[in-house]
Amino acid sequence: MRRYFARAHIALILLAPLLVGCLERRTAPLADAAGDDDAFCRANNVQQGSPEYVACRKDRDVQRQQAEARADRRQRNLGEYMLNNPVRP
Template sequence: MRRNSARLYIALFLVAPMLAGCLERGQPTMVDTSSDDDAYCRAKNVAPGSNEYIACRKDRDVQHSNADARTDRRQRDLGEYMMNHPDHP
């Protein structure tokens, strides 16, 4: 009996991290895009700290925000479609 309970605890110990990953909700892990944005703006021959550089970085932020909003909207639309059409897999 003692040996079986030890195996149960070992199996639970090995499976727990995988189950914890399945329970994660909310925003995915944020990716640091600041270096990419910096490289993009510098490639346009814009000096860091200048008004053009600041505008370039703001434009990149808006582009990232719009991409995130499109992704969220597509996911929501897919969920609504699946709810309204349960007969289509």
């Protein structure tokens, strides 16, 4: 009984780092996206506060949201593929 208990704890300790990696999936992909967007729009000679600047920032937001949606869709498709096509050694 004691040997089984020890094996369960060892297995849990070995699996814990793998599970922690799954929890960090939804971290922000860009640490300072606002600064990057501002630099991008200013590099295109758009003055801050102008309607063109607002449109530039909105376009950057839309592009980021679409990229995140594509990444989420790819992850979901990969998970479904792995469930539907298991590898049996």
